[in-house]
Each structure stands twice: as structure tokens, then as C-alpha cells.
Amino acid sequence: MTQPTRRAFMTGAAALIAAPSLLRAADPIRLGLTPVFLDNDAEVISHLQLALGQGSGRGIELSQRRTYQEVTGMLLEGSVDAAWLCGFPYLQHENVLSLIGVPLWRKAPLYQSYLIVGAEDAAQSLTDLRGGAHAFSDPDSNSGWLVTASELARMGERPETFFQRSLFAYGHRNVVRAVAGGLTRSGSVDGYVWEALAKVEPSLTAQTRVIARSEMLGFPPFVTRRDRAGDAAVQALQQALFGLSGTVEGQAALGLLQLDGVIAGEPALFDGIRARMRDVQGL
Amino acid sequence: MFSLRQMPLSARVPLIAAGLMVLVGVVASQQVLSALNRVQEARLRELARLHVDGLAVALGPSVLRRDVWEVYDTLDRATTAMAGQRMVLTVVADEAGRVIAASDPRRAPVDSTLAPLLPGAQAVEDIRLTADAPHVRVLADLTYQDRRVGQILSELDVADLIRERRRVWGLLLAGNALATLGLAIGGFLAMRRMLRPVATLAGHMAAMEGAPRAIPADQVPRGDTELARLFQTYNAMSGAAEAKAVAERRLAERERFVSLGRLSSSLAHEINNPLGGLLNATDTIRTYADRPDVVREAAGLLDRGLRHLRDVARATLDQNRLDRHGTPLTPEDFDDLRLLFAPEVSRLGQRLDWVVTATAQDMGRLAAAPVRQIALNLLLNASAAAGPGGQVGLEVTPGLSLRIRDSGPGLPEPARLRLLTDDPVQPGGGVGLRLVRDLVAEMGGRIDNAKDAGGAGITVTLPTGAAPC
Numbered sequence: 001m002t003q004p005t006r007r008a009f010m011t012g013a014a015a016l017i018a019a020p021s022l023l024r025a026a027d028p029i030r031l032g033l034t035p036v037f038l039d040n041d042a043e044v045i046s047h048l049q050l051a052l053g054q055g056s057g058r059g060i061e062l063s064q065r066r067t068y069q070e071v072t073g074m075l076l077e078g079s080v081d082a083a084w085l086c087g088f089p090y091l092q093h094e095n096v097l098s099l100i101g102v103p104l105w106r107k108a109p110l111y112q113s114y115l116i117v118g119a120e121d122a123a124q125s126l127t128d129l130r131g132g133a134h135a136f137s138d139p140d141s142n143s144g145w146l147v148t149a150s151e152l153a154r155m156g157e158r159p160e161t162f163f164q165r166s167l168f169a170y171g172h173r174n175v176v177r178a179v180a181g182g183l184t185r186s187g188s189v190d191g192y193v194w195e196a197l198a199k200v201e202p203s204l205t206a207q208t209r210v211i212a213r214s215e216m217l218g219f220p221p222f223v224t225r226r227d228r229a230g231d232a233a234v235q236a237l238q239q240a241l242f243g244l245s246g247t248v249e250g251q252a253a254l255g256l257l258q259l260d261g262v263i264a265g266e267p268a269l270f271d272g273i274r275a276r277m278r279d280v281q282g283l
Numbered sequence: 284m285f286s287l288r289q290m291p292l293s294a295r296v297p298l299i300a301a302g303l304m305v306l307v308g309v310v311a312s313q314q315v316l317s318a319l320n321r322v323q324e325a326r327l328r329e330l331a332r333l334h335v336d337g338l339a340v341a342l343g344p345s346v347l348r349r350d351v352w353e354v355y356d357t358l359d360r361a362t363t364a365m366a367g368q369r370m371v372l373t374v375v376a377d378e379a380g381r382v383i384a385a386s387d388p389r390r391a392p393v394d395s396t397l398a399p400l401l402p403g404a405q406a407v408e409d410i411r412l413t414a415d416a417p418h419v420r421v422l423a424d425l426t427y428q429d430r431r432v433g434q435i436l437s438e439l440d441v442a443d444l445i446r447e448r449r450r451v452w453g454l455l456l457a458g459n460a461l462a463t464l465g466l467a468i469g470g471f472l473a474m475r476r477m478l479r480p481v482a483t484l485a486g487h488m489a490a491m492e493g494a495p496r497a498i499p500a501d502q503v504p505r506g507d508t509e510l511a512r513l514f515q516t517y518n519a520m521s522g523a524a525e526a527k528a529v530a531e532r533r534l535a536e537r538e539r540f541v542s543l544g545r546l547s548s549s550l551a552h553e554i555n556n557p558l559g560g561l562l563n564a565t566d567t568i569r570t571y572a573d574r575p576d577v578v579r580e581a582a583g584l585l586d587r588g589l590r591h592l593r594d595v596a597r598a599t600l601d602q603n604r605l606d607r608h609g610t611p612l613t614p615e616d617f618d619d620l621r622l623l624f625a626p627e628v629s630r631l632g633q634r635l636d637w638v639v640t641a642t643a644q645d646m647g648r649l650a651a652a653p654v655r656q657i658a659l660n661l662l663l664n665a666s667a668a669a670g671p672g673g674q675v676g677l678e679v680t681p682g683l684s685l686r687i688r689d690s691g692p693g694l695p696e697p698a699r700l701r702l703l704t705d706d707p708v709q710p711g712g713g714v715g716l717r718l719v720r721d722l723v724a725e726m727g728g729r730i731d732n733a734k735d736a737g738g739a740g741i742t743v744t745l746p747t748g749a750a751p752c
Contacts, residue, residue, distance in 0.1 A: 165351070165393060165394065167351045167352045168352065169352045170352070174352065174356065177356075177359065178352065178355065181359055181387075181388060182387070182388040182389040182392075183351070183352075183355045183384065183388040184393075
């Protein structure tokens with residue numbers, strides 16, 4: 001894989017470009033996002049922006065990108081103050097990144113990865129999917145790539161040879177669409193997104209069936225660059241995140257995201273992902 | 284089998300007019316449908332072109348990268364956005380025809396070949412709406428940056444166009460049928476009205492029963508139209524024909540007198556000849572009034588002569604009486620005829636063979652007047668044909684059969700036509716023989732003409748079974 005090389009480059013670039021935080025004290029807080037949400041991104045963004053703005057007393061600038069790689073890059077090179085990333089890229093850059101908070105889903109900062117197939121598909125487990133087409137969400141996604149890839153690694157397989165064809169749909173909802181529409185036989189999807197979709201878009205998830213669930217893993221966290229963890233902007237953002245469940249706007253945003261709140265998380269929360277990362281090292 | 288030619292003109296022409304109206308209706312409907320088809324196809328071509336061009340712009344970069352998800356995502360969003368619209372299926376393939384993605388991957392899986400979907404696919408410029416197929420397949424090249432990077436095959440829903448065409452077809456059919464029916468009925472009635480005078484004319488001609496009847500003035504079409512002139516011509520012709528018929532009737536009536544007229548000189552001699560003898564007898568009586576034997580002989584002579592004269596006068600009167608139709612035929616009628624005819628025979632120095640074997644019983648069921656007229660006319664004709672010194676004969680046998688023979692050369696052609704056919708009477712000839720023919724026909728009899736070594740002979744056979752006229 002060539003990604004470690006790119007990541008190393010990005011890390012270096014970010015360090016070079018980093019500028020004194022004081023110069024930007026009055027600037028709006030910039031938060032990077034990936035399209036991890038549902039189909040109503042614009043509405044979620046609007047509410048989140050409003051709630052975080054109220055909570056922090058600062059303007060909030062949300063930057064959404066198509067891939068984790070792009071958002072991670074923006075965070076590392078400093079064009080955003082913080083980002084809502086997946087646990088996998090957080091761990092990839094753990095040495096330069098620091099946790100701000102972890103969302104609570106169903107009262108816990110945990111979620112699962114789901115392996116889904118078409119509703120009519122007879123497959124019962126990953127091994128039944130050999131030779132089919134598979135949809136991953138993102139090469140830097142834990143639930144949308146790492147979990148399935150590590151499962152295959154444990155079986156001594158590689159995604160590109162185990163599956164006849166695999167593709168990245170860049171979005172968990174897209175993975176569900178790909179499987180529901182019959183583009184691929186199976187897909188690796190964020191269990192939180194699949195469950196949330198099942199509530200807001202049941203006709204879509206009804207066309208899919210979950211055949212495997214991973215163990216509970218650390219929920220995608222809000223992270224910042226380690227060297228900027230003490231910045232006022234980051235601190236303000238953290239307070240705003242922790243206070244979301246206490247405000248009307250915050251509850252509205254959390255309601256749209258089907259989350260319960262945000263807590264300060266520990267790196268140990270992501271040990272499960274860390275273990276899976278080790279499993280795919282040899283790939 | 285029914286044939287149009289057997290129909291009357293007054294029905295045939297309006298029917299033809301109605302048929303033409305129907306034909307015009309059918310042709311007009313065909314033209315409208317054809318135009319509708321062209322418009323729909325042009326609309327569909329434009330839609331297909333827009334569809335393909337729009338997708339080509341959106342898909343170009345993804346196809347160039349063979350990005351399955353991006354191609355699918357674009358197609359899927361396009362399908363969702365155009366839900367319920369024309370696009371049923373769109374398949375994007377690379378230049379080699381390998382499917383990159385389709386809006387419905389189950390119908391065209393990724394990496395499969397496009398070939399199974401190609402049958403029936405049409406180029407955008409050649410799109411045709413065929414029969415009742417609810418879907419049309421369109422195949423187009425996907426060009427990006429002026430380079431052919433793949434192919435797009437789209438299945439478009441044209442059911443609405445087909446429905447529209449059916450609906451228009453139905454409306455057109457109903458509308459045109461109604462309009463055509465109206466026009467056909469109108470044309471039928473108009474033609475019938477225009478041809479009514481022809482029907483009137485034909486009616487008059489059919490009803491005339493041998494005598495043309497003039498059409499009343501109120502039934503003659505107004506104005507100087509061809510039909511009005513035709514009516515006037517017909518009326519003029521019917522007038523002429525009636526005048527001719529009157530003349531013919533008058534001529535036939537006179538014929539009876541003519542036949543006697545031809546005998547008149549002979550009859551005059553017949554009367555005149557005894558007169559000398561009778562006057563001598565009166566002189567003898569006057570001179571020898573004292574000699575009873577001479578007076579008695581002279582008176583006997585006078586009596587015989589006067590009786591003969593009385594018979595001749597009676598026969599002549601009988602021949603000319605017009606009210607004798609009810610009188611039955613008797614052998615005495617043939618005696619009368621001989622009395623009338625004998626002077627003519629003796630004048631021409633001819634020999635007369637007179638044989639009447641039929642009895643009063645044989646003759647009783649026939650009327651006297653027409654039979655006498657028939658026999659007299661034929662005898663006169665035979666006498667004329669035999670010429671001076673010839674031979675004429677009459678034989679009346681039960682049946683009743685009259686055989687008139689003469690030693691002449693037989694009937695000349697004009698006379699034969701008058702006696703034996705209904706051909707028009709040629710100018711210049713008499714009507715006596717035609718009168719014989721008419722009388723025999725009226726009585727239901729038959730005329731036979733034969734010529735043998737003994738001369739010409741005409742046999743008239745009259746049925747005696749019928750009641751007396």
C-alpha cells in the first residue's frame with residue numbers, strides 16, 4: 001500500500017505549514033467533516049454549525065470533503081482546527097493527533113461494523129461472499145474497510161483477491177445503496193449509519209440484510225492536532241461539543257444525528273481498532 | 284350474386300359518392316396518423332439526444348477512470364431524480380462493450396457484456412416507434428473531450444407516446460367515422476336529390492306500358508339544366524309517340540274499310556251486272572203485262588237478282604259493323620266472305636278453292652268479327668300475290684285452322700316482317716298484315732308460313748278452348 005508514504009508526507013507538510021495560533025484567535029473555528037452522515041447532510045451541517053456556534057461563542061466553519069484522506073490532510077496541514085474523523089485515521093496519526101471528544105451512540109461511545117448483503121442473498125457469513133463484488137466505504141474507514149480487511153487477513157485472504165471486484169463508494173450510505181441497488185453483492189458499512197438509516201430511510205435498508213456484526217469499537221472521534229490541543233479555538237469547540245446535549249440547538253443537531261451527546265474519550269477506547277490494524281499490517 | 288351494376292343509378296351514384304367520402308376519410312386519417320408518428324419520433328429523438336448528451340457530460344470523467352461507483356451513483360441519482368419519467372434503464376459500457384455500471388445492475392451487472400442488450404437498439408438519429416413496444420432502446424457513443432470513451436445504452440419508456448397514439452387513433456377514427464358518415468349521408472342525400480328527376484323519368488318510362496306518358500310540368504326540374512332539357516325532350520318524344528300510336532290505331536281502324544275498298548269495284552260490278560237483267564225484267568213485265576207466264580218468269584228473275592243484291596249489301600254491312608265483337612263465328616260468315624271475295628276472284632280470272640269442313644260447333648267459341656277480318660285480309664293478300672289467272676284457296680278445318688293458299692311466289696320480305704314479327708312497320712307498306720298479326724295475337728293464336736311446290740300457304744291456328752271474346 002502506498003498510503004503510509006502519503007500520510008508521512010502530509011504529516012511533514014502540516015508541521016511545516018503550522019503557524020502561531022494566536023494569530024488566528026479571532027477567526028472562526030474550522031471543523032473538518034466527512035460525509036459520514038445520512039442523506040440530509042446540508043440540514044445536519046446547518047444545525048451543527050448553529051449549535052456549536054452558540055456553545056463556543058465563535059463562528060463555526062464546517063469543511064466537508066469526500067474522503068477521510070482529504071479531511072485528515074486538511075487537519076494535519078492546519079487548514080482546519082479540528083475534524084470529526086474515524087478511529088482508523090486517528091490511530092494512523094496518533095502521534096500527532098489528540099482526542100477532543102467521542103460521541104455517545106445508544107449511551108456509549110461505541111459502534112460496530114456491519115457486513116451487509118442484498119435482502120434476497122442467501123449468504124450467511126463473509127466466507128460465502130468469495131468471488132462476489134464488494135463495496136467498501138473508504139480506504140481510511142474502520143467500519144467501512146478495516147474491519148472486513150482484517151477479518152480477511154485473519155483468514156489469510158486479501159480483499160482484492162477474495163472479491164471478484166471491490167469498489168469504494170465514499171460514504172456509508174453509498175455502500176448501502178450499492179448493495180441495495182445490486183451494484184455489489186455485499187458491503188462493509190458503519191453499523192451506526194445503517195441503524196440510523198433504518199429509521200429515516202427504512203425502504204433503503206430493507207433491501208439489505210446484515211450477516212455479520214463486528215465487536216464494539218470506538219466511535220468516530222473529534223480530533224485535533226496534538227500541538228494545537230491547547231488553543232482557545234479547540235478548547236471552545238470542545239466545550240461546545242460537551243455542551244451540545246444541554247442546549248436546544250444542540251439537541252436538535254444530536255437528534256438529527258441520532259446521537260446522545262459527546263464525552264471526553266480515552267485512547268484505550270480504540271484498542272479494538274488498533275488490534276485490527278495490526279492484523280492488516282501484513283497485507 | 285349482387286352486383287353494383289344491377290342497382291338503379293339513383294342509388295348507385297349516391298353510394299359511390301358515399302364510398303368516395305369514406306375513402307377520403309381513410310386517407311385523411313392515415314395522413315394525420317403519419318404526421319403524428321413523425322412528430323412523436325422527432326420528440327423522442329430530441330429527448331434521447333438530450334438524455335445521452337446530459338449523461339455524457341456527467342459521466343465522461345468517471346468513465347474515463349472506469350470509476351464504477353461514480354458511474355453508478357450518477358445513473359442512480361439520475362434515475363431517482365427522473366423517477367416515473369422516461370428512463371427505464373441506462374447502461375454505461377467501455378469502448379469494448381464491457382459494462383462499467385448500469386442504473387439497474389441486476390439487469391446489466393458490472394463487468395458483463397453489453398451484447399445481450401444490443402438487439403433492437405437504435406441509434407438516436409434513427410429512433411422509430413415500433414408497433415406497440417412500450418420501450419425503445421437507444422445506443423450512443425459516449426464521447427468526452429472529443430474522444431470516444433464508451434457507450435451508453437438507454438431503455439426509454441415510450442408507453443405514454445404509444446398510449447397517446449392509440450388515443451389519437453381512437454379519437455381520429457371516431458371523429459373521422461362520424462364526419463365521414465355525415466359527409467357520406469350528406470353526399471348520398473344530395474346525389475339522390477339531384478338524381479330524383481332521373482328516377483322520375485325512369486319511373487315514367489317504366490310505367491308507360493307501351494305508351495309513353497308526358498311528365499307533368501310541376502315535376503320538371505326548374506331552370507335550363509341538362510335534366511330540364513332531357514325532360515322536355517322526353518315529353519316531346521312521348522307526345523310524338525302518342526300521336527304515332529293514335530295514327531296507327533286510326534290506320535288499323537281504316538284498314539277494315541281499306542280491304543273493302545279494294546273490293547269496291549268488284550262489288551260495284553256485282554251490283555251493276557244484275558241491274559241490266561233486272562231492268563230488262565221490269566221492261567218485260569211492263570210489255571207483257573197480259574201474259575202471266577212471262578210476268579211470273581220475269582218476277583222470279585227480279586226476285587233472285589234483288590235477293591243477291593240484298594245478300595251482297597248485308598255481307599258488306601256485316602263486314603263493317605263495329606259492334607259485332609260479341610257475335611260468335613258461324614259457317615255463314617265464311618259464306619259471306621265468299622260472297623264478298625268471289626267478285627274479286629272472277630275479276631282477276633282466278634280459280635277459287637273454298638273448303639269449309641269446320642262446323643258451327645267448331646267455330647262457336649270464336650268471335651266472328653276478328654276471324655272475318657283475318658280471313659278477308661289474308662285472302663286479298665293471296666289474291667294479289669297469285670295475280671291474274673292464278674289460284675287462291677281457303678280451307679277451314681276444325682281446330683280452328685284457316686289455311687289460305689295461293690299460286691304466287693310467296694311472301695316478300697317486308698310482308699313477312701309485318702305478318703310474322705313485331706319489327707317496326709316500314710314506311711310505304713300497308714298495315715293489313717300487321718293488323719292480322721295483332722288480331723291473332725289478341726286471340727292467342729299462331730301464324731305459320733310455309734311454301735311448297737303447290738305455292739305459298741299461310742296457316743292461322745286459333746284456340747277454340749277460350750271463352751268467346
